[in-house]
Amino acid sequence: QAYYYVIIIVYIISVLIGLIFMFFIKRLAGCCIWVILIFLVLSMAVGGFILFNKAQSQEKEIDGQSRSSTTKYVSYGLWAGAIIAALMIFCLFRQIQLLVAVLESAAIFVNQEGVSLLAPVLLFFIKVIFTAAWIVSFIYLFSTGTPKLKKKGYPIGGITWDNHHREMVYYHLFGYYWISCFLVSFFEFVMASAVSIWYFLQDRSKSIFGISVFRGLFYHFGSIAFGSLILAVIKFIKAIFDYIHTQLEVLRENGQMQILTKITGCCMDFFERFVKFINNHAYIHIALTGDSFCTSAYNGFCLIMRNGLRFGLSAGILPWFCFLSKVGITTISTISGYFIVNAFAEKQNAVEEVGGMVIIFGIGSYIVSSIFMSVWSMSAQTILPVSYTHLRAHETGRNLVCRLLLEKKKIQLIYS
Numbered sequence: 001q002a003y004y005y006v007i008i009i010v011y012i013i014s015v016l017i018g019l020i021f022m023f024f025i026k027r028l029a030g031c032c033i034w035v036i037l038i039f040l041v042l043s044m045a046v047g048g049f050i051l052f053n054k055a056q057s058q059e060k061e062i063d064g065q066s067r068s069s070t071t072k073y074v075s076y077g078l079w080a081g082a083i084i085a086a087l088m089i090f091c092l093f094r095q096i097q098l099l100v101a102v103l104e105s106a107a108i109f110v111n112q113e114g115v116s117l118l119a120p121v122l123l124f125f126i127k128v129i130f131t132a133a134w135i136v137s138f139i140y141l142f143s144t145g146t147p148k149l150k151k152k153g154y155p156i157g158g159i160t161w162d163n164h165h166r167e168m169v170y171y172h173l174f175g176y177y178w179i180s181c182f183l184v185s186f187f188e189f190v191m192a193s194a195v196s197i198w199y200f201l202q203d204r205s206k207s208i209f210g211i212s213v214f215r216g217l218f219y220h221f222g223s224i225a226f227g228s229l230i231l232a233v234i235k236f237i238k239a240i241f242d243y244i245h246t247q248l249e250v251l252r253e254n255g256q257m258q259i260l261t262k263i264t265g266c267c268m269d270f271f272e273r274f275v276k277f278i279n280n281h282a283y284i285h286i287a288l289t290g291d292s293f294c295t296s297a298y299n300g301f302c303l304i305m306r307n308g309l310r311f312g313l314s315a316g317i318l319p320w321f322c323f324l325s326k327v328g329i330t331t332i333s334t335i336s337g338y339f340i341v342n343a344f345a346e347k348q349n350a351v352e353e354v355g356g357m358v359i360i361f362g363i364g365s366y367i368v369s370s371i372f373m374s375v376w377s378m379s380a381q382t383i384l385p386v387s388y389t390h391l392r393a394h395e396t397g398r399n400l401v402c403r404l405l406l407e408k409k410k411i412q413l414i415y416s
Helices: 002-058 065-091 093-112 114-142 163-200 208-218 221-247 249-253 255-289 293-306 308-344 351-394 403-415
Strands: 146-149 157-160
Touching: 002 065, 002 093, 002 308, 002 351, 065 093, 093 114, 093 163, 093 308, 093 351, 114 163, 114 208, 114 351, 163 208, 163 221, 163 255, 163 351, 208 221, 221 255, 221 293, 255 293, 255 351, 293 308, 293 351, 308 351
Parallel strands: none
Antiparallel strands: 146 157
């Protein structure tokens, strides 16, 4: 029974380590970003130097001219990439500073609004309950057809449907896609609304998540439903396409048709990711301005096109931060759990039990780290367009700074 207490202790340690990582990002995000960028430039320059020396040594070998020339070209390419990256860092210095302020502000939001960490957990349990209810209703709907034996003498048969039952099954499947997408979209809107309100609101006594849920239910329910409808239609078309691909024997025998279907599937996956991206920014603009879905999607897309380099820089750095943070939280928590379970172990040779507990620690710590990073990433993705929209209304030629971080630091000093 002591192992149950160990699991609880390790998960608490994971939460504490997640909060420490948020504090770390809040204080040292700028240093980390500059270290990553400088390491990228230096790695390309050093890699080019190593390959160039290797090419010089290959020229002395017999019949090594072609290999040395190729290695030289690769080294020249690395040097050119290092120079281009250094120039881009120099030209985008102010944008990188703004991105650092956005990442630090997202960490401040997570620390100040700790209830935001419960949102992914609540969404998970709601989706589990909905999926279980949907499966039960689908089994009932599936069994309303006409039973029919496939072959005589076999106790296993099948269900045949008429057109009416088939339409009901399709409608039921589409409803699952739509409601699932709606739940995720509602969560994205609530997070975007909470971050937007937190950006401008200085009264910490108000419940920004309660206000955000109220806005989503009574003011923007139709916009969220419409955006999730678009995504559900795409998912439903993909499901039909995959079903046809698995049923037709001609597609599996013809190599050209297989290539064509794979290309079509990749295009549909790309289009689905694009729609998710546009929907996410549409919900952010709905939370910020209160406009309709189509207007917000258009404004969000225009904002991305006007600030392509800034959003591209954010898209390149955010995944690395999330990945490194997940690895760090999971590793530290798992190692801590390993030492704790050894202290509680009754037998020193109980290697199998310790190994199983370490796996449980790793899975639980990864879930905790994913919750922290999903909230932080969503907060940063929201603060980015909100701050750019705010800066566009107040920017001058020279003084392009993020007011957000300065204000939040002042508020933090006042309350501390």
